[in-house]
Structure formats: structure tokens, C-alpha cells
Amino acid sequence: MRTVDIHEIDSLSTSEKILLVEDIWDRITVDESSVPVPQSHKEELNRRLSRYKSHPGNLLSLEDLQGRIEQRK
Numbered sequence: 001m002r003t004v005d006i007h008e009i010d011s012l013s014t015s016e017k018i019l020l021v022e023d024i025w026d027r028i029t030v031d032e033s034s035v036p037v038p039q040s041h042k043e044e045l046n047r048r049l050s051r052y053k054s055h056p057g058n059l060l061s062l063e064d065l066q067g068r069i070e071q072r073k
């Protein structure tokens with residue numbers, strides 16, 4: 001099914017569409033095993049956990065993180 005098949009969606013406001021998407025996602029994730037996690041994501045999480053464990057004090061503050069993000073724009 002595609003959104004174009006549900007004509008009522010066009011009459012929803014943006015915030016209502018967002019709420020609809022959130023509700024659909026919540027229904028999908030009730031059974032977490034139905035949402036596959038790619039191997040590359042698992043490997044990245046393991047890499048980050050290993051890096052944290054080897055240097056636990058080497059973290060960014062929220063302000064530093066936001067600054068880095070702003071610099072990339």
C-alpha cells in the first residue's frame with residue numbers, strides 16, 4: 001500500500017501526518033524482532049562501545065557536540 005492509495009492523508013495537517021507516522025512506527029516496533037538491524041549498524045555500535053570503554057573520560061559535552069555540528073554546516 002502506498003500513501004497515494006489513502007486519499008484522506010492529503011487532508012491532514014503536517015502535525016497530524018507526523019502523529020500518524022509516529023503511531024504507525026509504534027505499532028511496528030511493538031515486536032522489536034520485526035525490525036531488522038543491519039550488521040553494519042551492530043558493528044558500528046560495537047566499535048563505539050569499545051572506544052568508550054578504552055577512553056571513558058573522552059566524551060563531548062552537549063555544547064561541544066552542538067558546536068561541531070554547527071561547524072559542519
